[in-house]
Amino acid sequence: MAASSSGEKEKERPGGGLGAAGGNSTRERLLSALEDLEVLSRELIEMLAISRNQKLLQSGEENQVLELLIHRDGEFQELMKLALNQGKIHHEMQLLEKEVEKRDSDIQQLQKQLKEAEQILATAVYQAKEKLKSIEKARKGAISSEEIIKYAHRISASNAVCAPLTWVPGDPRRPYPTDLEMRSGLLGQMNNPSTNGVNGHLPGDALAAGRLPDVLAPQYPWQSNDIAMNMLPPNHSNDFLLEPPGHNKENEDDVEVMSTDSSSSSSDSD
């Protein structure tokens, strides 16, 4: 009995020793403390049983075991308290985690809404910019209605874009400047100052001749003095590979020979 008990003691001690040193978590420590208590109490009961049979004095050992038992019990109680605290803390942690989750979901919700709002705003801003662009464009091309009406009146009254109501085939008037008009204009006059009335067409075109002032009148520039300097034609460069005077010479040729050509085409002006 004693041998077996001491053998058990030896077996248990390392187990107990291991239990004390290796258990880090509270649970393991609690369990090891419980094991120790179990071991010690078993030993004590065996010793008591033995001592009843043998009546030998083993008081030293009994005391030792008792002290160990008490000590272990104390540790156990402490560990229990610790476990209780830890439980409370764990509970609080769970509550807090729940709170954190709630807030997290709130934040995500807000984020979604913010993104939506951003998208809507971006679209709105883009459309507003487009509108502004088109407003700018419209404003750039804005012409006063009075000016447009004046211009429309000018080009219609002179029958430039709309035929005269009494027009019949045979009428020399045309939607473009006729050769007579061309020759009597500045281009023609510049190179042929003396040929006014020489051409064979003119006597036949008495009607057209009577309209000469009409022809000259709409070409406003030299009658009115309101050409601003910035209205003048753009760059006067020599890009055309030709001198301007040479260019006018072409017009001279054009204008002189025009009469023979137009006689064939505007045959209805007899």
Next chain:
Amino acid sequence: MAAAVAMETDDAGNRLRFQLELEFVQCLANPNYLNFLAQRGYFKDKAFVNYLKYLLYWKEPEYAKYLKYPQCLHMLELLQYEHFRKELVNAQCAKFIDEQQILHWQHYSRKRMRLQQALVEQQQQNNTAGK
């Protein structure tokens, strides 16, 4: 003083150039004139083609308001294409353009005649109904 004189001659030169180019660009509305130019080979001259391109400034509203014959702008645009310039050598082409231009020119008078006829018919109907 000299600068002012120079400015004046410059100004006068510019005004003259303005009038000349105004007249010339409007002459382009005349298909017979275009045929004339084509037959004399002006459209083959690179300088002339460049000049036609330069004349496109008449499309700007500040310049266009001086044009009496706005059709010239359309002809000017067409003239930028070489195919058109080549076609204009044919007299038939010029004649066709001329006819179409005159027919278009008469568009409003035709429309007016139709309206007047309709009005007259309606009045006749009213008269007969009244009687």
